[in-house]
Amino acid sequence: MCWLSVPPDPNVVTEIVNRRTVLTTAAAAVAAAGSMLALGWWRSQPRNGRDLLPVPISDMDFTLTDHRGRSFAPAQWLGRPTMAFFGFTFCPDICPTTLFDISDWLAELGPDADRLNVALISVDPERDSPAALADYLSNFDPRIVGLTGALPEIEKAASGFRAKFEKLPRDGDYTMNHTAGVFLFDADGLFTSIIDFHEDRRFAIPKIRRSLP
Amino acid sequence: MKRLMIASLAFFVTTPALACEVFTVGDIEIEHAWSRATIWADRPGVVYLSIRNTGSADDALIGVATPIAGMPMIHETVVNDGVASMPHAMSVPVPAGQTVELAPGGYHGMLMGLTQALEKGDSFPLTLTFQSAGEVTVTVDVLALGATGPECGH
Numbered sequence: 001m002c003w004l005s006v007p008p009d010p011n012v013v014t015e016i017v018n019r020r021t022v023l024t025t026a027a028a029a030v031a032a033a034g035s036m037l038a039l040g041w042w043r044s045q046p047r048n049g050r051d052l053l054p055v056p057i058s059d060m061d062f063t064l065t066d067h068r069g070r071s072f073a074p075a076q077w078l079g080r081p082t083m084a085f086f087g088f089t090f091c092p093d094i095c096p097t098t099l100f101d102i103s104d105w106l107a108e109l110g111p112d113a114d115r116l117n118v119a120l121i122s123v124d125p126e127r128d129s130p131a132a133l134a135d136y137l138s139n140f141d142p143r144i145v146g147l148t149g150a151l152p153e154i155e156k157a158a159s160g161f162r163a164k165f166e167k168l169p170r171d172g173d174y175t176m177n178h179t180a181g182v183f184l185f186d187a188d189g190l191f192t193s194i195i196d197f198h199e200d201r202r203f204a205i206p207k208i209r210r211s212l213p
Numbered sequence: 214m215k216r217l218m219i220a221s222l223a224f225f226v227t228t229p230a231l232a233c234e235v236f237t238v239g240d241i242e243i244e245h246a247w248s249r250a251t252i253w254a255d256r257p258g259v260v261y262l263s264i265r266n267t268g269s270a271d272d273a274l275i276g277v278a279t280p281i282a283g284m285p286m287i288h289e290t291v292v293n294d295g296v297a298s299m300p301h302a303m304s305v306p307v308p309a310g311q312t313v314e315l316a317p318g319g320y321h322g323m324l325m326g327l328t329q330a331l332e333k334g335d336s337f338p339l340t341l342t343f344q345s346a347g348e349v350t351v352t353v354d355v356l357a358l359g360a361t362g363p364e365c366g367h
Binding site for chain 1: 249250251252253256257258259284288290292295296297298299317318321323324325357358359360361
């Protein structure tokens with residue numbers, strides 16, 4: 001270690017320190033990236049593949065009220081394909097956009113659309129009475145049915161769909177985060193696919209057609 | 214086919230269509246300012262518009278104000294793992310030479326505490342504040358709740 005015996009050149013020392021800092025930073029970055037990858041891997045591992053997909057409609061168990069005030073149970077959907085999504089009437093952006101898209105798809109499907117059940121399930125039953133849903137839905141295709149009811153029943157519905165929703169306080173009020181995709185089931189009530197919110201619109205109609213008998 | 218029909222209709226329309234007026238402040242141009250009808254006054258309103266920065270310096274939209282809502286703000290719809298949320302946006306960057314859209318499914322003005330329900334055909338003033346360009350008041354036209362934007366024929 002002869003170089004230690006001579007007075008170190010300050011530039012060399014700085015260089016070494018800098019290099020060490022760079023190495024430490026790089027090591028930390030690699031470690032952080034590694035743990036993020038690990039987290040991503042862990043999150044993407046299905047705990048059990050079936051846990052992540054909606055259950056068959058015949059296994060769903062909830063009772064809600066439609067926007068015309070009639071009682072609804074999921075068994076009423078069986079025998080026809082079903083298209084359903086979660087939303088709420090205080091939602092000014094994504095929900096009207098989804099309802100517009102659905103109205104558009106129904107128009108494009110033409111008479112085939114009459115063979116579909118189409119439903120908006122409210123994640124905000126506190127504010128979404130059947131009357132509120134009726135007013136909101138009057139702006140869209142009349143085949144879309146609004147469903148609301150007691151919070152535990154909405155929770156049971158979301159659990160069957162493997163959908164999520166969450167109430168967030170905001171500015172003295174609250175808003176809802178919720179699963180935004182449109183779920184599709186065939187006439188036997190088996191889940192066929194989901195149309196994601198930002199998905200290319202060209203994929204929607206073929207997906208719906210695949211759910212038709 | 215539908216688009217073709219809309220295009221040919223626009224060609225024959227002589228009266229200015231709603232939400233097609235252009236508002237300018239400094240290097241900033243605002244166009245297509247529109248909103249959706251709300252079912253009741255307690256439901257929040259929404260504002261969409263298009264911002265063009267014709268200058269050579271970046272700018273940012275940092276605030277919105279309107280007499281028709283107690284609490285107007287800027288939100289961004291974000292979808293993570295299929296779950297939609299609408300976090301506040303402190304500002305919307307408008308880079309030099311670019312056009313930024315407040316559009317369905319992305320950035321939007323959120324009008325909480327409306328003084329009355331918005332009805333199709335209504336219009337209201339909205340003051341936008343930009344970091345560099347300053348303030349500009351635009352007219353926002355209310356379209357149907359099921360609308361996805363104005364047809365301006367260009």
